[in-house]
Amino acid sequence: MKSTLRRFGSVVALSTLTCSLMAGTALAQQSQEWPPEFQPLPDYFGYMEPEESLETFTLPPGYQIDLVASEPLLGDGIVMQWDYQGRLWVVETTFMLNLEDLTSAEPSSSLVILEDTNGDGVMDERKVFAENLVLPRSLLILEPGKVILGESPNIWLLEDTDGDDVADVKEPITEGNYGALGGSIEHNPNGMFWNIDNRIYNAYLDEVYQWNGEGFDVDRGISIAQWGVTADDEGRILRQGNSAAPSMSYVADYYYGRSSIFTRNRGNHEWIGGQSRDANRVWPIRPTPGINRGYVDGTLDENGAMMELTSAGGAAVYRGTALGASDYGNVFVPEPAGQLVTMSTLQDSGAGIYLRKAYEQGDFLTSTEERFRPVFTQVGPDGALYVLDLYHGIVQDAVFMSNYLKDWVDEHDLGNTHGVNGRIYRVSHEDGEASEIMDLTQMSPEELVGLLEHDNGWYRDHAQRLIVVQQQADAAPALVDLFNSDADDVARLHALWTLDGLDALEAEHVVSALGDANAEIQTAALRVSESFLSDGNQEVIDAFLNLIGNTQNKWQVQYQLAASAGELDDANRLDAIIDIIDTYGEDYIALDAALSGVPDEQVSELLTMLFDIENGSTGIGNAITTIASGLTQVGSADEVSAMLEAVGAEDRPAWQRDAALLGMEVILAGVSDPGLAPALPRSNTGSWTVGDLGERAFADFNAEVNAADAAAQAELAEQRAANAPQRPESAMSDVDGVPMLALEAAPEGFLALQDDEDLSGRIAGITALMTWPEANQ
Template sequence: MTRHSLCRAALLASSALLAAPAFAQDWPPAFQPLPDFYGYMTPEESMDTFYLPPGYQLEQIATEPLLGDGIVMQWDYQGRLWVVETTFMLNLDELTSATPGSSIVILEDTDGDGVLDSRKVFAEGLVLPRALLILEPGKVIVGEAPNIWLLEDTDGDDVADVKTALTEGNYGGLGGSIEHNPNGMFWNIDNRIYNAYLDEVYRWNGEGFDVERGISITQWGVAADDQGRLLRQGNSAAPSMSFVPDTYYGRSTIFTRNRGNHEWVGGPSRDANRVWPIRPTPGINRGYVDGMLDERGALIELTAAGGLATYRGTALAPEDYGSVFVPEPAAHLLTMSRLFDTGTGMHLRKAYEGADFLTSTEERFRPVFAATGPDGALYVLDLYHGIVQDAVYITNYLNDWIETHDLDETHGANGRVYRLSHESGTASEVMDLAALSTDDLVALLAHDNGWHRDHSQRLIVVQQKQDAVPALRALFSDSPSALGRLHALWTLDGLGAVDTEIALAALASSDRDIRAAGLRVSEALMASGDQQVTDAFLGLIGNTNNDWQVQYQLAASSGALDDAHRLDAMIDIIAAYGANYIALDAVLSGVPDADVPALIAALFAVEAPNTGIANAITTAVTGLTRVGTAEEVAALFDQIAAPERAPWQRNAAITGLEVVLAGAADPGLAPPLPRAPTGSWTVDDLGTPHYAAFREAVGTADAEQAAIYAAQRAANAPPRPTSALETVDGVPMLSLAAEPTALLALTEDATLATRVTGLTYLVTWPGKDQ
C-alpha cells in the first residue's frame, strides 16, 4: 500500500525542528499494516510515521532530552511554553508513581528559529500534578492532589520559591485513581476557573479563591468556544457541551436535574465518537472485546480521549476556526470535529469521514493534550510512552501486549511537542503581553487569535488594571469586532466595572452572544434592585428572537432577580420556554429552596393548559417529594387533590409523584446516548484486572478521599430539615404524620384510581393498616 511521503526539514538546532510539508496526495490515506517495531524511535524517525490531510504541516518544536513525560502544557504571557512533566506508569515494576518526582518546566525559543531550546525547572518534587494555570508573571496555580497550590517566583529567576495552599483536601486524593482525580484549571471568558471531575468553580480574588458550587463529571480536559460554552472530555465519548454554566446548577438542593450541562452534542447517532486509526490498534485495554475493533483490527470509537482543545487561532485553515481537536493516545491519533449551531443548540460532526486529522503508525505516539498557541498554530503534546493505562485498570490482555512488545522499556524520560499549521493560515505575532501598556492589552481583546484575547483579558483582570476601564468602555461601544466587544464586556465584569449603562447596552445588543453575556453580568445589578436593568431583563421575556442561547441564559439568570420580581418572572419564563427542559431546569435551579412551595402554588394558579407549566409541575413535585418534610409533602398532596385542580395540572403532579415513588421515567431526562454494540468484557480471564491488589489499594484511597470530600460538602451545605422520604428494604416510602385524606379521595376518580392507589401503597402514616 502506498503511503504519503513525509520529507524531513534540515536540522535547525540541537533540539531539531523537523517538518512535514503540506500534502498534495489524495485523502484519505491508505490503511497501513501493523508496524514491525514497537521500541523507542528517535524524533527524526518518528516524523516518518505521520499522516495529515493535504495542505497541513507538522513540525517538532521540542523533544527529549529538553522535555520529559509531559501531560499538560500552557503558554505564558511572554510566549514561553510551560509543561507539567509526570512520573505516570513508567513501568510494570513500580505500579504507583505517587512519589515526588514530577516537575513543571519552562521551555523557550531563545534564538527565534521556531525551536524550543531552553529549559528551566520552575518547580520539582511534585506528586503527579494534574492541572496548571499561569495567573500572571511569577504566579502559577498547580493542582496536585489533594491540594491546590499557588507557586510564586518572588525574585525573577523562573524558580518557585513560595508555595501556598489555596485549597486543601478536596482536589482529588493522593494515591487515588489518576483517572478519577480533578484536572483542568481552565480560565474561561467569564473569569471563572473550571475543572473536570470536580464540582467546584473558582474565582480569583487577588489572594485566593472564591468558591462556587458547580457540576463536573467528565474525566480529562476542559475547553470552551469563543462564547465560553464549556466542552469537557470523557475517555470514551466525544466532548459534551454546557449551554448553561456550571454554577447555576449548584444553587438548589431540591432541583438536581441539570439539563443543558454536559449535554451530548453528537446528534442521535454515535458518529462523533468514531475514530479512524491509520493501522490496526490491538494494544488497547479491551481489544479482546467484540465491537471494540473493526474488521481491520482498528479501534472503532474513542476509548482513552482527553486533553481536548477548541481551535481559535489563525495558522490553520480559516475554516478550521472553532473546530474541536481531541487527542486519542490509545489509537495514536488526533481527531478533528466541527461545531455547528443548529438553531436549537450545537452539533459536533467529525471533519473527515474514513480518516482522522493526525494519525501515526508508531505505537509510542501518545497525544495527550492540545492547545492553541500565541502564534495561532495548534500544538500537540506527545507523552511518547509505551504505557498509557493506569495500572488500576490494566487487564490481563493489555498486560500481555505490554510485556510482549517491551512497552515498559521507556528509554528514559521522553516528551515531544508538535506544531500544526496550514498553507492558507497566517501566523500571529508573538509578543510579551506583560510588557505591553494597558491600552495595548485592551486593543488585543479584538485580536483574530483567541489566545491573545484570552490572555490579555486574564492579565487585565488578575492584575486588576482599573486604568483599563475607559478603553474597555470604548471598545465595548465602538469595536467592529463582536468578539472584541464580548471580551470587553467580560473584562469590565472582571474589574467590577459593569454599571447600569453598560448592562442596558448589552441587554439591547443585536448580537446574541453579547445579549446572553449581558444577562449574566447584569445579575448583581438586578439582585441589588436596579429597576432599569430589571425592567430590561423582564422585557426580554417573550422577546428573544427565538434564540436558544438567550432563552437558556434568561432562564438561568432569573434566579438573580430580587424578591419582588423573581417568582412572577420565573412563571412567565416557564410558560414561554418551559417546554424545553434545558430552559426549564435552568430557571428552576434559581428558585430558593424555601420558595419551592410558593412556586408550586403559583404554577397551579396558571389556568390555561401550558406544556411548560405542566413540565414544571412534574419537576417541582418530584423535587419536593424527594426532600420535603412530612408537613411539606402533606401540603403538596392537599394541593394536588384540591377540587379546583385542573385535570392537566393534576396529571402532571401525579407523574412527579410516580417518578419518585414508583420508579417512573423522569420525562425531562436527556435521551440516552446511543450505545455501541460491544460484546462482553468477560472473556476467559482476559478482562480480569492484572494488578488486583494494587487496584484494591487505590480503591481504598479513593473511598477515603470521597468520604473526606463528602464531609466537607456536608459541613458547608445549609442544613435541611428531615425528609419524609425513607428507603425501606430498598423501596422508597413517604412517612407522613397524618392520613392524606384528600389524596385518598382521588381513588374515587376512575381515571386516577389505579395510579393513586399504587402511590398510596408507598405512603405510610400513624394507624395505617399495613
C-alpha cells in the same frame, strides 16, 4: 474580524516562520488521496528518535507538523500552558514508568518552563519551576511569576518572588478537596480553565472558582467528564470524557449548584453529536489491538482498529491563525490509545450547537507508531495548534489495566520506557498566518485592550486575563470605548467581560448590552446583569423583564434568561420565573435553568403559584412534574404532605393533577423522566467478561488506589455536609432498596382520589410507597 493586530506587527507569513525552524524537522506524510490508505500493524514497537517519529504521521493535504520539543528537554508531559511572555510551561509526571513498582503517591513530578531563546521556533532552554510533586493534573498561569497548580488533594499557589524562574513560595489555596493523594490519575480533578467569564472551570470536580486576588471564591457546579476543559469564542464550556466526543454546557455549571431539590441539569454536559454515535467514531491508520478492552467483540473493526474513542482527553477549540480559515472554531481531541487526534466542527443549528466529525472516514492526525500518545492540545501565541505527546509504551493506568492489555504490553516490551521521553509538535497549514509572539507583560493597559481585537484567540484570552488578575483599572475607559465601537462582536464580548472582571460596569452599560443585536452579547449581558438584579436596580430589572417573550428565537438568550432569573430580587424572582417557564418551558434546558434559580425554601410556594394557573402551557405542566419529582425526592414530610393535599384538591384541573402524579411516579415507581435527554443508541460491543482477560492485572494496586479515592470522597462529603445550609429532614428513605415516604399524617385528600376509577391504580401505586403513624393500624 476587525483587528488591530497589524498595529502591533503581529502577523508574519507562515512560510517565513517555518523556514526558520531547526534543521531536521519534517513534514508529515501527505496523502494524495484523503482519507489515507490503511496501514498494516508495524513490526517494531520500541523507541524511535523524534525525527523517525515524524515520518510516521499523516495529515490532510496542506497541513504540516514540526517538532518543537523532545527529550532530553522534555519528559512525560501531560498538561501545557503558554505564559504571557510566550514561554511554554509543562507538567511532567512519572506516569507508569515501572510496572514492577507501582505507586500513585511518589513525589517525583515537575513543572518546567521551556523557551525558544533564539527565535527559530524550537525550544532550546529548560528551567524547573517546581519539583518533587505528586502527579499534578492541572495548571493555570495566573500572572508573571505566579501559577496555580492542582496537585491532589490540594490546589497550590506557586510564586517566584525573586525572578529566577524557580518557585520559592508554595501556599495552599484549597486543601483536601481536589482529589486524593495516592488516588487514580484517571479519576482526579483537572482543568483549571480560565474562561471568558473570568471563572475557572474543572473536570471531575463539582466546583467553579473565581480568583479574588488572594484565593478562590467557590461555587458548586456539576462533576462531569474525565480529562480536559476548553471553550468556544463565546465561552461555552466543552469537557472531554474518555470514551465520548466533547459535551457542551449551554448554561454554566454553577447555576445548577444553587438548588438541592432539582438534580436534573439539562443544558449542562449536553451531548451535541446528534442522534447517532458518529461523533465518537475514530479512524486509526493502523490496527490498534493494544487497548484495554481490545478483546471485547465490537471494540475493534474488521481491520483490527478501534472504532470509538476510549482514552480521549486534553481537547482544544482551535481559535488561532496558523491553520486554515475553515479550521477556526473546530475541536481537536487527542486519542492516545489510537495514536491519533480527531477534528470536529461546531455548527449553530439554530436551536443549539451541533458537533460533527470533520472527515467521514479519516482522522486529522494519525500515526503508525505505537508509542505516539497525544494527550493534550492547545493553541499557541503564534496561532498554531500544539500537540503534547506523552510518548509512552503504556497509556492505561495500571489501576484499571486488564489482563488482556498486560499481555500485550509484556509481549511487545512496552513497559520499557527507554528513559523519560516526551515530545511537543506544532501543526500549521500552508494557507495560515502565524501571529507574532509578543511579551504581554511589557504592554500598557491600553495596548492590552487593543489585543482584545486580535485575530488569535490566545491573545484575546491572555490580555483579558492579565488585566483582570492584575486589576488594571486604568484599562476601563478603553474597554468602554471598545464595547461601544463597531468592532467585531467577539472583541466587544471580551470588553464586556473584562469590565465585569474589573467591577467597572455601570447600569447603562448593562442596559445597552441587554438590547444589543448580537445574541452572544445579550447572553453575556444577562450574566453580568445579575449583581444589578439582586441589588434591585430598577433600570436593569426593567430591561431584563422586557426580554421575556422578546428574544427573537435566540436559543442562547432564552437559556440564559432562564438561568439568570433566579438572581432577581425577591420582589420579582418567582413571577419572572413563571413567565419564563410559561414562555420557554417546553424546552427542558430552559426549564431546568429556570428552576435551578428557585431558592429551596420557595419551591413549595412556586408550586402553589403554578397550581393557580388554570390554563397552563406545556411549560407549566413540565414544571409541575419536575417540582413534584424534586419534592418527592428530598422534600420534608410537611412539604410532601402539602403537595399531596394540593394534588388531591377537588377542584384541581386534571392536567395539573396528571403532571404532579407523573413527577411522583418518576421517583417512586421508576417511570421514565420526560425531561431527560434522549439516550444514544448503545454501542455494538459484547461482554467485558471473556475468561479472565477483563480482570484487573494489578488487583491489589487497584484496591489500594480505589480505597484512597473513596476515603477522599468521603472526607469531602463530610466537609460539605458540615458546611452546607441545613434543610429539613427528607421524608424519603430507602427501605430494603425500596423508596418510601414517611409522613406524619394520612394524606386524606390524596387518598380520596382512589375513588376515581381513572386514577385509582396510579394512586394505589404511589400510596403503597408511603407510611404514616396510623397507616398499618
